Amino acid sequence: MLLTRAWSLVLSFLTAAGIAAAYLACGDLQTRSNHHEDVLLSSHQWQIEMWLNKQAMLQIGWTTAFATDDETITGLRRASQHQSKQIGNDLMRSVKSALRRVNNNLEPSQKADLVLAVNAAGTIVAALGVDELPSNAALDEMPLVRKALEGYLRDDVWVFGEDVYRVAARPVLDRGQYVGAVVHGLEIDDNFARNLGEKAPGSAVGFFFRNRMVAGYLPPGNTTGTRELWSQPLEQLLLENESLKQGRPTVPVDLAGGLRAMYQLVTGSASFAQVGYVVVRRAVEPIDPWSLLLNADQHEVMSLLPMVIGIVGVGFAATLLFMFIERDRPLSVFIRSTKQLASKERDRLAPADFNAPLRTIAIQINDALDQAGYHASGDPKPSRPADINEILGPTLDEEPAQPYFGFASQVVQEEEVPKAPLAALEDSKPGIAFEGLGVPAQALGEQKDTHERAQPQPQPLVPATADPKDPPSNASAAHPHPSEDQFPRADFTDGDDDEGATMIAQIPKELIEASMDEEELDQEQAHFREIFEEFVATKRQCGENTQGLTFERFSKTLEKNRDQIKSRHKASEVRFTVYIKEGRTALKATPVKH
Amino acid sequence: MATPQKPQRHQCYALLTLGVMLAPLLAIHSAFAVPVQGRLQIPNALHQQGERETSRRPQHHWRLPNGFVRGRTIRFQPERHFAVVLIGDGGGESDCRYRIQGGNFLPTTLVVQAGSEVRIENTDPFPHELFADTIDGFSALSTAPGNARSFSAPNEAGHHEIRDRLYGHVIANLNIVENLVACAEVRPDGSFQFDSVPAGNYELKVAYGGTFVASRKIEVVTGQDLQISNPIALELERR
Numbered sequence: 001m002l003l004t005r006a007w008s009l010v011l012s013f014l015t016a017a018g019i020a021a022a023y024l025a026c027g028d029l030q031t032r033s034n035h036h037e038d039v040l041l042s043s044h045q046w047q048i049e050m051w052l053n054k055q056a057m058l059q060i061g062w063t064t065a066f067a068t069d070d071e072t073i074t075g076l077r078r079a080s081q082h083q084s085k086q087i088g089n090d091l092m093r094s095v096k097s098a099l100r101r102v103n104n105n106l107e108p109s110q111k112a113d114l115v116l117a118v119n120a121a122g123t124i125v126a127a128l129g130v131d132e133l134p135s136n137a138a139l140d141e142m143p144l145v146r147k148a149l150e151g152y153l154r155d156d157v158w159v160f161g162e163d164v165y166r167v168a169a170r171p172v173l174d175r176g177q178y179v180g181a182v183v184h185g186l187e188i189d190d191n192f193a194r195n196l197g198e199k200a201p202g203s204a205v206g207f208f209f210r211n212r213m214v215a216g217y218l219p220p221g222n223t224t225g226t227r228e229l230w231s232q233p234l235e236q237l238l239l240e241n242e243s244l245k246q247g248r249p250t251v252p253v254d255l256a257g258g259l260r261a262m263y264q265l266v267t268g269s270a271s272f273a274q275v276g277y278v279v280v281r282r283a284v285e286p287i288d289p290w291s292l293l294l295n296a297d298q299h300e301v302m303s304l305l306p307m308v309i310g311i312v313g314v315g316f317a318a319t320l321l322f323m324f325i326e327r328d329r330p331l332s333v334f335i336r337s338t339k340q341l342a343s344k345e346r347d348r349l350a351p352a353d354f355n356a357p358l359r360t361i362a363i364q365i366n367d368a369l370d371q372a373g374y375h376a377s378g379d380p381k382p383s384r385p386a387d388i389n390e391i392l393g394p395t396l397d398e399e400p401a402q403p404y405f406g407f408a409s410q411v412v413q414e415e416e417v418p419k420a421p422l423a424a425l426e427d428s429k430p431g432i433a434f435e436g437l438g439v440p441a442q443a444l445g446e447q448k449d450t451h452e453r454a455q456p457q458p459q460p461l462v463p464a465t466a467d468p469k470d471p472p473s474n475a476s477a478a479h480p481h482p483s484e485d486q487f488p489r490a491d492f493t494d495g496d497d498d499e500g501a502t503m504i505a506q507i508p509k510e511l512i513e514a515s516m517d518e519e520e521l522d523q524e525q526a527h528f529r530e531i532f533e534e535f536v537a538t539k540r541q542c543g544e545n546t547q548g549l550t551f552e553r554f555s556k557t558l559e560k561n562r563d564q565i566k567s568r569h570k571a572s573e574v575r576f577t578v579y580i581k582e583g584r585t586a587l588k589a590t591p592v593k594h
Numbered sequence: 595m596a597t598p599q600k601p602q603r604h605q606c607y608a609l610l611t612l613g614v615m616l617a618p619l620l621a622i623h624s625a626f627a628v629p630v631q632g633r634l635q636i637p638n639a640l641h642q643q644g645e646r647e648t649s650r651r652p653q654h655h656w657r658l659p660n661g662f663v664r665g666r667t668i669r670f671q672p673e674r675h676f677a678v679v680l681i682g683d684g685g686g687e688s689d690c691r692y693r694i695q696g697g698n699f700l701p702t703t704l705v706v707q708a709g710s711e712v713r714i715e716n717t718d719p720f721p722h723e724l725f726a727d728t729i730d731g732f733s734a735l736s737t738a739p740g741n742a743r744s745f746s747a748p749n750e751a752g753h754h755e756i757r758d759r760l761y762g763h764v765i766a767n768l769n770i771v772e773n774l775v776a777c778a779e780v781r782p783d784g785s786f787q788f789d790s791v792p793a794g795n796y797e798l799k800v801a802y803g804g805t806f807v808a809s810r811k812i813e814v815v816t817g818q819d820l821q822i823s824n825p826i827a828l829e830l831e832r833r
Binding site for chain 2: 052053056057060122123124127130132133134136137138139140141142143144145146147149150151152153154155156159160161170171173176177178245246247265266267268269270271272273
């Protein structure tokens with residue numbers, strides 16, 4: 001299941017990477033969106049400033065209607081002749097009437113909320129929008145009026161009573177003489193704010209006088225909070241904000257309710273009284289992948305749908321493929337084998353045909369079959385020579401033309417080991433007990449071979465009752481060896497991956513040798529020598545190359561495999577025999593228990 | 595609950611008697627007080643004053659010539675900027691009047707007796723919020739049109755600035771002095787007059803802004819109007 005697991009890992013990694021990328025993208029999008037909103041907010045603040053500038057000029061123009069009205073001019077000329085004297089009530093009423101008439105004739109958007117007419121000395125002659133005028137009230141020291149009396153057109157912002165006015169003034173001329181000035185005032189109220197706010201779509205505009213809002217405009221949708229929210233930071237900003245003190249707008253300020261605002265004092269003398277305006281926009285909502293998906297444009301989603309479906313399909317198909325390769329197909333083989341077993345087309349399963357879990361099951365089934373058979377016959381526990389292929393699984397060397405010697409995995413690391421063919425252990429010596437016969441390969445050794453692996457090939461089932469005298473016909477297929485100069489390698493992999501690979505636990509050689517007395521060693525060496533000679537002779541008989549095959553390397557290999565088999569099967573001795581398998585020389589090992 | 599006691603009849607009689615006795619004395623005193631007149635020599639430089647910037651923000655979007663007639667310069671108004679006072683022994687009580695008119699203090703230079711109660715009238719058609727950072731208890735309060743703002747002048751001689759929290763251009767220089775006798779009414783032509791000055795030796799001082807720019811010793815003789823012959827030259831610092 002290596003592929004499937006690797007694929008799962010890849011999918012998990014891709015999923016994690018995708019989620020991480022989505023959050024990173026959202027974070028980046030959030031940053032960019034916030035920046036964009038701030039730029040937009042700053043842009044709208046600038047637009048408001050520009051519109052205030054433009055409207056100031058327009059308002060200066062609207063004063064022309066008053067300054068060119070004959071009745072007003074006449075009244076102011078007469079009033080200017082009384083510079084230090086009390087202006088008569090009749091004259092004041094006359095001028096006031098003229099102002100009202102002119103104001104009524106203006107366009108609705110141009111109508112003044114406050115109109116003041118002063119004589120050349122700055123004394124107020126008439127006023128509209130003022131409840132009560134003190135006698136001899138004057139405005140000559142107000143910078144706006146003073147400049148108008150000096151002959152200039154000017155605008156300003158005044159705090160007049162409790163209200164704030166945007167005012168414009170111009171001199172009144174009569175035959176080349178300055179006879180006074182008129183002041184046109186528009187109260188900064190909600191209507192005034194709306195006219196400005198409509199120039200900055202999506203933004204709210206409010207005017208404040210100190211820490212209270214005096215006017216405001218909320219765009220349609222009402223997503224920009226309330227005036228109370230806008231005014232919350234005013235007190236602190238007016239007290240501490242260096243930008244405002246320097247006459248610059250503040251940076252965007254976070255307000256409660258997810259709003260962003262920029263504050264600026266008005267252009268005009270009322271800035272000294274802390275009159276200003278605020279532009280408010282709704283801040284960007286926190287962006288997360290889910291909200292992004294929910295708020296995505298339907299067309300964009302639909303355009304991406306084929307790609308998403310494709311990726312899911314490919315991923316799913318790959319998963320199915322890997323599961324077929326690694327689970328369904330082996331399972332199918334196993335089921336087919338068990339069916340053959342059930343139909344007695346075969347009497348044992350071939351564990352080597354299966355991957356690790358199924359191989360274990362197959363071995364256990366075989367073992368169970370063996371025990372069931374012997375129980376039925378009343379015989380003691382069966383013993384038979386170990387089939388090296390059954391224990392170790394099928395082996396395959398790099399070149400199939402060479403015989404294979406597959407005792408143990410350790411040999412693959414030994415470069416000096418002599419070349420030897422693989423011998424399948426078969427039940428060659430009836431009557432010799434071997435308890436490890438039915439032990440699953442997995443159980444024989446937990447250590448996994450981490451060394452070089454060879455590609456396994458399914459091997460034919462080796463019947464437990466195969467004739468030992470005819471091992472080639474029933475034994476597992478021998479795996480060719482690439483060269484006789486190389487010693488054969490054992491492989492414990494199951495053919496698909498190394499997951500099910502088994503190895504025989506290695507017992508330290510010193511420990512084993514210490515347990516053997518000298519006589520036994522001599523006998524064993526003699527046995528090895530006998531086997532070696534028989535092996536060489538058989539190879540020559542089969543026409544195989546024996547060049548480079550030395551006893552030392554051969555015996556070394558036998559010793560290692562002997563040790564492993566003894567350890568695995570708890571045998572006291574291992575006997576080797578030479579036989580010919582499919583025209584090639586092979587070795588078989590038989591564990592012997594005394 | 596205690597009932598407020600009505601003034602006793604004999605107390606009323608005592609006050610009436612005191613008034614009758616003091617009235618002749620006051621009449622005699624007024625009879626011997628004489629007017630004092632003079633003139634200030636106004637430097638031409640003072641006639642050319644620009645607009646004062648009161649905050650970092652621009653004061654206007656537009657300021658354009660009218661396009662028909664050349665602009666003119668409003669004449670310098672001595673009555674709005676100068677304070678001419680008499681200081682001498684026996685001072686401490688004065689009839690000086692301070693007010694806001696035309697959108698600014700009139701005059702913008704105030705000379706007051708140390709420790710006296712100062713009253714500033716608002717004759718403008720809109721409120722002012724006067725305050726002085728350096729005078730205890732003189733915080734910004736709105737003074738409606740027609741009302742007056744009162745405060746106690748500091749006891750020590752010195753200079754303070756009174757401002758308006760609504761209008762940056764509204765500034766008064768408050769000069770605290772000892773032995774203030776009288777304040778003159780300054781006219782647009784630079785002349786001034788003390789209406790009624792008792793006989794005695796005084797020091798005539800002219801204040802402009804936060805400084806005294808002229809001083810002259812005068813002697814007022816009983817029954818003789820005093821006309822200060824030469825215009826009083828002003829020692830103005832380069833402003």
